[in-house]
Amino acid sequence: MILKVLPVGQLKANCYIFGDENTNEVAVIDPGDEGQRIYDVIVQNGYKVIYIIATHGHVDHISAIKYLKEKSGAQVVIHQEDSEALLDSQKNLSALLGYHSIQVPADIKVMDGKVLNVGKYRLQIIHTPGHTPGGICILVDKILFSGDTLFEHSIGRTDLPGGNHQQLIKSIQDKLFVLPDDVQVYPGHGDKTTMGSEKKFNPFF
Template sequence: MSGQAGGGQGGRTEVIGVVVGLFQENTFLVREPAGTHAVVIDPGDEPEKIVRTLTSNGWEPLAILNTHGHLDHIGAVQELKERYGIPFLLHEADEPLLRATPDHARFFGVPVPRVPEVDRYLNDGDLLRFGRLEFRVHHTPGHTPGGVSFHIDERLFAGDTLFFDSIGRTDLPGGDHDTLLRSIRERLLSFPDETVVHSGHGPDTTIGRERKSNPYLGTDASADSQ
């Protein structure tokens, strides 16, 4: 899973997706235009696989950005923090989920990952700059209280908020169905139809496709977003 999009002067922003772990979670590596600096979004597991992908492409990560704090999205954070000496950013409302990672791992019967410390809390509207990369933070709670989406160029990294033909679960700790739908309709569907959505699991989609066809959003999704 990879692709490119326009992103500043002298080059293109490149995205590589790395599927990791038992939950088949999508970790995304985003490289700056005309350079080698990158960020890692949602490193969920298999840190060695993520490192190999970065190394083979000659990319140097500057930060770890997380859309939310669930177990399957944070499992490789601590190893990457230590290897590269880079900060980990998460919304403060998901700190309790992060701290509960050992309990969640035992519940799902998976190995308990090392729980990282958050270096900086994310807030709605933040503009994050790393090298030539600029991400806008959009608070999109519902799947978790501190869920966020990252916007860069014509791309949204939406975590587990919106999927191809589906939406995020709300039966896990911190989930709220009405809040999730409001986040999607009022925040994500406000983006143009051609916006690519990189989800936390499964294939990429677009805002236009989900506006038109997502069965969980109803036939009035287009009207809601106007």
């Protein structure tokens, strides 16, 4: 298994490079900034990028997508309900936060239950709206990339446009807390945790 974590940008969003060590095929999840740095890791390790996946459409998770798309030719993946954020500076908050304009259309607009194959691994899309309408988590075996849905003993903020606190709580309870306790959770910001720890100690539940 290939799994590299690169905190990028001023908000230290976690960019993940995940893939199959036998084929060197990878998915880049949430390349939020520092495209050259991310691409250097790809080139140095001889990775072949199959997908560039955004867990949601906020600028700190998508800012380097266009750069990586141009460099790698990989397909850009985002949930259908967040796809317009790849083209709209108001929806992706780049105008608000002072980032450069982002204009990169999605190649694949996923829905809940979609499976993407990267080498021998099956990446299952779990739609978890609440932080944004099209927020997703990605489940691979006993690993969950949770984006800004679930953090270590916290949850994603819901005070930004499109956020909904009740919806986020329901997403986590109905879609994530049904997963086994030993699932490793890799969030969009901060340190990794486990599903069991979040069920027991997350103060929002």
